[in-house]
Amino acid sequence: MGSVIVAGLVSGSIYALIASGLSLVWGALGVFNFAHGVLLMMGAFAAWWVSDPAGLGLGLFAGIAASLIFMLAAGSILYALLVRPWIGTPAAELTVIMTTIAGAMFLENLALYTFGARLKALDQIVTGTVTIAGTAMHAQNLLVIILAPVLLCSLALFLKLSKHGLAIRAIAQNSEAARLLGIKVERTYFITFGVSALLAGIAGVMIGGLFNITPSMGNDPLLRAFLVVVFGGLGSLPGTIIAAYVIALIEATSSYYIGIYWTPVVLFSVLIAILLLRPNGLLGRSSS
Amino acid sequence: MTGNKSIIEVRGLGKSFGSLVAVDDVSFTIGRGEILGIAGPNGAGKTTLFNLISKIPFGPDRGEVVFDGRRIDRSKPHEIFRLGLARTFQKETTFAKLTVEENIRLAAVYGGALRGSELTSAVERALDILDFTRLRAEPAATLPVYETKRLMIASATVTAPKVLMLDEPASGLNSVEQADLHQLILRLRDEGASILLIEHILPLLFGVSERVMVMDFGKKLLEGPPSEVARDQRVIDAYLGGQAMESADAP
Amino acid sequence: MRLDVSNLRSGYGRVEVLHGLSFSVDSGTAVGLFGPNGHGKTTLLRTISGLVPATTGKIVFDGKDIAGANAEAVVDCGIVHVAQASTLFPRMTVLEALTLGAYRKAAWPHRRTSLKKVFSIFPRLAERRSQHCRTLSGGERQMAAIGVGLMGMPRLLMLDEPTLGLAPKIRQELARQIGLVAQTGVSLIVVDQDVDLLLGLCPRLYLIEKGIVALDIQDRNELKHQDIIQRYFGSAA
Numbered sequence: 107m108g109s110v111i112v113a114g115l116v117s118g119s120i121y122a123l124i125a126s127g128l129s130l131v132w133g134a135l136g137v138f139n140f141a142h143g144v145l146l147m148m149g150a151f152a153a154w155w156v157s158d159p160a161g162l163g164l165g166l167f168a169g170i171a172a173s174l175i176f177m178l179a180a181g182s183i184l185y186a187l188l189v190r191p192w193i194g195t196p197a198a199e200l201t202v203i204m205t206t207i208a209g210a211m212f213l214e215n216l217a218l219y220t221f222g223a224r225l226k227a228l229d230q231i232v233t234g235t236v237t238i239a240g241t242a243m244h245a246q247n248l249l250v251i252i253l254a255p256v257l258l259c260s261l262a263l264f265l266k267l268s269k270h271g272l273a274i275r276a277i278a279q280n281s282e283a284a285r286l287l288g289i290k291v292e293r294t295y296f297i298t299f300g301v302s303a304l305l306a307g308i309a310g311v312m313i314g315g316l317f318n319i320t321p322s323m324g325n326d327p328l329l330r331a332f333l334v335v336v337f338g339g340l341g342s343l344p345g346t347i348i349a350a351y352v353i354a355l356i357e358a359t360s361s362y363y364i365g366i367y368w369t370p371v372v373l374f375s376v377l378i379a380i381l382l383l384r385p386n387g388l389l390g391r392s393s394s
Numbered sequence: 395m396t397g398n399k400s401i402i403e404v405r406g407l408g409k410s411f412g413s414l415v416a417v418d419d420v421s422f423t424i425g426r427g428e429i430l431g432i433a434g435p436n437g438a439g440k441t442t443l444f445n446l447i448s449k450i451p452f453g454p455d456r457g458e459v460v461f462d463g464r465r466i467d468r469s470k471p472h473e474i475f476r477l478g479l480a481r482t483f484q485k486e487t488t489f490a491k492l493t494v495e496e497n498i499r500l501a502a503v504y505g506g507a508l509r510g511s512e513l514t515s516a517v518e519r520a521l522d523i524l525d526f527t528r529l530r531a532e533p534a535a536t537l538p539v540y541e542t543k544r545l546m547i548a549s550a551t552v553t554a555p556k557v558l559m560l561d562e563p564a565s566g567l568n569s570v571e572q573a574d575l576h577q578l579i580l581r582l583r584d585e586g587a588s589i590l591l592i593e594h595i596l597p598l599l600f601g602v603s604e605r606v607m608v609m610d611f612g613k614k615l616l617e618g619p620p621s622e623v624a625r626d627q628r629v630i631d632a633y634l635g636g637q638a639m640e641s642a643d644a645p
Numbered sequence: 646m647r648l649d650v651s652n653l654r655s656g657y658g659r660v661e662v663l664h665g666l667s668f669s670v671d672s673g674t675a676v677g678l679f680g681p682n683g684h685g686k687t688t689l690l691r692t693i694s695g696l697v698p699a700t701t702g703k704i705v706f707d708g709k710d711i712a713g714a715n716a717e718a719v720v721d722c723g724i725v726h727v728a729q730a731s732t733l734f735p736r737m738t739v740l741e742a743l744t745l746g747a748y749r750k751a752a753w754p755h756r757r758t759s760l761k762k763v764f765s766i767f768p769r770l771a772e773r774r775s776q777h778c779r780t781l782s783g784g785e786r787q788m789a790a791i792g793v794g795l796m797g798m799p800r801l802l803m804l805d806e807p808t809l810g811l812a813p814k815i816r817q818e819l820a821r822q823i824g825l826v827a828q829t830g831v832s833l834i835v836v837d838q839d840v841d842l843l844l845g846l847c848p849r850l851y852l853i854e855k856g857i858v859a860l861d862i863q864d865r866n867e868l869k870h871q872d873i874i875q876r877y878f879g880s881a882a
Contacts, residue, residue, distance in 0.1 A: 269753070272737075272745050279734040286694060286728060287797065288720030288749040411780075435812045436784025437769070484783050484810070485730075538683035562783070565810045568681070568838045594784075594812050635814030 108241025110362045111355070116247050116316070118354030119254030122347045123309040124327050125334035126258060127302035129346045132335065133278040134298040137192075137199055140206040141184055142306055142331065143324025144213040145177065149307025150314035150323065151217060152176040154228055166229045173307055181303025184209060185296060193295065210324075217321035228314035250312050257308065258347055261301070265343065274298050278341065337377055339387030349388055353377075401426045401557055401588050402447070402479075407457035409446055416442045417454070418612040424557070429579065429589045431603030431620070435633050439612040440592045441484065444559050448474055448481045462556060475505050478556035482546045482563060490535035494526050497534055498548050506553035516552050523581060524548040540571040544578070551582060558587045564595040576602050596634075600624060608633060646707055646723075646800045646832045647672045648693075653702035653712070655692040662688040664856040665702070670801070675823075675833035677843030680853040686836045687729060689853065690803050694726035695719040706801065720749050723800030729836075730809060731790045735779035739770055739789055742778055746796030755798060763792040766822045783810040791819070801832040808839055820846060 124146060131139050150173075155161035157169025164172075188205040192198050232245040265271035273294050276284040285291055313323065330353070338349030353373065360372040380388070400423040409417045417439045424430045432440050446454040449471045459467045466474050489497055498520050502508045508516055521527050524544050529537070534545060543563050551558060560579070564572050572595060579602050583589055593599040599606065600620040607617040610632050616623065623629055630636075648670040656662040662685045670676045678686050691697040693704055695716035704712040711719055734742050743763060747756035764771040767788045773781065781789060787810055794802060807823065808816045820842050827833050827846070837843055843850055852860035 269748065272741060273748070275737060276734055276745055279736055280732060282696065283728065283731055283733060285696065285716040286720065286726050287745055287793070288717050289745075290717050433812075436788070436810070436815060437782040441782065538681075540682065562810060566682070566806060566838060568679075569840070594810065594816075596813055633812055633814055635817040 108239065109243070110358045112241060112243045112247055112251070113362075114355035114358035115251045115351070116354075117357060118351035119250050120309050120312055120327065121330050121334050121354055122258055122350035123254055123305050123312075124331040125338070125346045125350050126261060126343060127305035127309075128331050128335050129338075129341070129343055130274070130298055130305075131302045133341045133343075134274050135189070135193060135295050136278075137189060137202040138206075139189070139299075139302070140203055140328070141188065141210040141213070142206075142302070143328030144210045144217075145180065145184070145303050145306035145324070146310040146313070146327060147217060147319075147321060147324040148180055148213065149173050149177050149310030150228065150319045151221060151310075151321075152307075153311050153314060154226055154319055155221075157229065158226070160226075166231065169228070170231075170311055173311055174304060177303045177307030178300050181300050181306075182296065184303070185299040189299065190295070214321050214324075221321065223320065225318040225320060226314075227318055228311065230315050244316075246315055250316070254312075257305075261305075262343060270294070270297060333373075333377065337380065337387055342387070345388045352388075399425050401462055402590075403458075403460040404447065405458045405460070407443070407446055407454050407459065409442060409452070409455050415612050417446060419457075420609070420612075420614050421457075422607055422614065422617060424588050424590060426556075426588055427583060427586070428605070429583055429591065429603050431599045431606040432590060432592045432609065433594070433599055433606055433623075433629075433633060434609035434615070438609040440609055441561055442612075443609070444481055444561055444590070444592065448479060448559065450481070472505070475553075475555075476507065478553070479559070480505075480550040480553065480555040480557070481559035482543075482550050482561055484561050484565070486542055486546070488534040488537075488542055488545050488549070491533060493531050493533055494537070494545055494548075495521065495530040497545055498526075498552050501549035502552045505549075508553065516554070519554075520548045520552040523551070523585060524578070539566050540574070543567070543575075547578070547582075551585075551587065554585070555587055557590065558582060559590040559592075561592045562594065563591075564593055564598050567595075572598050646830075647705075648801060648832065648834075649703070649705040650689075650693070651703045651705075653689070653692060653704065654700040655688060655697050655702075656700070657688075657697070661700070662856050663692065663702075666853070666857050668851050668858050668861070670832050670834060671849075673827075673830045673832055674849065675827045675835060675847040677840075677847035677850040678834060678836045678853055679838065679840055679843055679850065680859070684854050685856040686853050687805055688856075690726055690728075690805055690834070690836065693719070693803065694724060696726075720797065721751075723749075723751065723798070724803065725794045725797040725799035725801070726803045727790050727794035727805060727807065729805035730783075731786070733778040733781075733786060733789055733793065735777065737778055738775050739778060739781070740774040742789060742793055743770070743774075743796050746793035747798070749797055752796065752798040756796065759796045759798060763795050766795070767792055784812060784815065787811055788815070788819075795826070799831055801834070802826065803834040803836075805836045806838065807835065808837060808842060816842070 128139060128142055131137065153169040153173035156164050156172040157166045188209045189202055192201045230246040232249050234245045235242050236245050236248050265275055273289045276289060277291055277294055281291065334350045334353055335346055337353065338345035356373055356376055357369055360369040364372060402424045405421050407417055407420045420443060434440050445452060447459050454467055458465055461477060461479055498517050502513050502516050521530055524547060526548060529541065537545060564575055567575065576598055579589060591603060603620055605617060606620050606623040608615040608623060608629050615628060616626060651667045652665045653663050654661060654665055666689060680686060688697060692699050695714055699712040702712060703710050706722055706724060711722060743760060744756060747753050747759055769785060770789055770792055773785065778786065778789065791807055808819060811819060824846055835843060835847060850862040851858050
């Protein structure tokens with residue numbers, strides 16, 4: 107039982123990080139970034155290439171630092187090429203879905219070409235095992251379980267209290283009124299996308315340390331994140347975070363007791379049931 | 395007492411949102427063919443009162459609403475409309491891409507379940523009473539403020555409701571339009587509707603209402619003829635400020 | 646803080662709404678704009694604030710032509726536009742919305758003082774400071790929108806129908822407060838249907854009809870309300 111909870115918390119933390127990034131961009135820019143998964147993958151590969159002897163061999167911490175910087179750059183370029191040209195146009199939502207899917211396919215294949223398909227892994231930040239309340243777990247798992255909520259709380263506090271956080275929320279809720287306050291909408295879009303890319307990269311590094319790194323590693327997490335965002339309620343960050351952990355725990359419990367094969371069935375059944383009761387997601391609101 | 399002189403009887407109506415009491419034990423009646431004005435400071439609960447009676451978007455927590463002899467506080471919103479109680483809203487509720495005539499027709503077909511010749515004559519009647527024959531084919535999106543409000547009223551009255559609840563229809567109108575609205579309300583009353591009017595524009599409120607009910611902090615403060623209400627010190631303190639006297643006397 | 650608008654043309658897509666409009670606001674004075682609905686008053690404010698691009702013409706504020714500047718730049722100059730019937734930020738609290746009102750660089754350091762001032766003008770907002778904007782009544786939202794505008798410490802404040810939906814007592818109080826704001830040297834443009842309000846507040850009125858200035862009332866004593874209504878609304882009825 108204990109190991110199920112640990113597995114659920116670890117996955118939940120990762121899903122929450124990924125989904126929060128998606129939710130931010132959706133809320134502020136009104137578009138859905140299908141390249142979010144490859145951003146995750148690029149974060150992992152960047153960390154790997156800088157840290158691993160097969161690449162630059164500079165060690166893990168250099169790798170993580172480089173990855174974070176790289177994510178900000180990659181996010182900016184992605185935003186400029188695939189998203190910004192279409193913001194404000196009538197079919198922005200649909201167009202950006204197409205452009206980001208295209209970008210995702212391109213980058214995934216680029217990674218395949220550059221790094222090859224062989225599985226790689228990142229060194230763990232902390233090694234060894236830890237036992238809490240009678241349950242043994244990898245120290246890295248514990249790190250993820252603690253670090254993700256800390257990051258997410260910081261994000262929530264940033265949105266709630268800081269000037270730029272308020273600006274991001276303002277644009278999401280009434281972009282014209284936001285402009286009339288002097289909020290630099292363009293720059294805020296940029297910052298939001300950057301934060302989103304950073305979150306994706308961190309998730310990538312975590313997954314890389316716990317599991318494997320492959321060019322297609324971002325696909326499944328993206329799908330899960332999509333579920334999380336819809337289930338938690340579009341535009342609601344608290345809803346997204348709660349949904350992430352709920353979905354992860356359902357997955358972990360179902361995998362352990364019923365088997366991995368049936369887990370998607372269980373998961374989707376639960377989601378469908380909840381959406382029937384609350385069509386806008388757990389904490390979502392109807393579109394206004 | 396069955397009270398068949400009154401078309402609506404509201405008894406002890408209440409609604410709370412958590413610890414905020416929006417409407418607190420409000421009771422009143424409105425007679426057939428009467429025009430009742432509802433006034434009060436911003437946030438007093440006037441629109442919430444309309445919401446509770448029409449059950450759009452929610453009904454009351456406590457109390458009863460009796461409409462033409464039957465209780466409606468348990469009924470569904472569309473049933474209430476079919477029974478003959480219609481309302482307008484503060485914000486714009488027209489369908490922008492449809493024409494004036496299509497908007498009115500929509501209300502008659504879906505709200506009133508009218509068909510065939512009954513439908514056509516109801517729509518023509520509404521266009522006539524609301525002065526829309528010239529504009530019938532104009533898209534609703536192109537209508538200026540007053541015409542938009544008239545369209546909302548037309549959609550609400552196409553089914554010849556027994557009670558019409560108007561929520562601040564005069565806001566944003568200039569004095570000529572306000573005078574026209576005054577006449578329109580009287581015309582609607584003459585066609586057989588009792589009217590509840592929430593309004594801040596005092597010349598209209600005091601000019602067209604036979605009785606005025608004032609709300610404050612969710613409660614009914616008092617009720618009476620306009621001239622009395624306008625002179626009441628509590629109303630002056632809470633709501634009217636210094637303008638009281640002139641507005642009540644001006645027709 | 647003088648504003649001079651000359652021969653301004655603007656509109657939406659292919660529909661021109663302002664057909665060469667010219668008017669001015671002397672530094673530290675209040676100007677009232679009235680006229681039939683749909684004739685360009687709101688479009689004029691939106692063109693000045695940068696939401697609608699000017700096709701041709703000049704908007705000179707404090708010596709600088711800001712026609713064509715984007716909304717953010719216009720706000721940075723100290724021009725604050727309080728839009729008509731704004732829904733504000735539904736999921737933010739009143740306090741958060743007010744704080745955001747001080748976003749522009751010059752206003753941000755003074756936000757605590759500004760907040761106190763706004764709460765003294767609108768005590769109701771202080772009561773509701775932790776409530777979400779969407780739970781406010783129409784009139785309360787109106788007060789909040791004006792409060793948000795004041796938080797920006799404007800040099801020119803443009804109010805689009807500020808008394809819309811407000812109870813009589815609040816309307817009078819608001820008129821008084823706007824008058825106080827005008828006295829502090831802030832230039833003011835007020836658009837409203839309540840001509841009495843404008844006459845009480847503004848030494849100069851402009852009637853805007855069909856996208857241009859139809860009448861420039863330089864001395865409000867020269868015309869009474871009744872005359873205005875009779876002469877300029879009577880024909881439109």
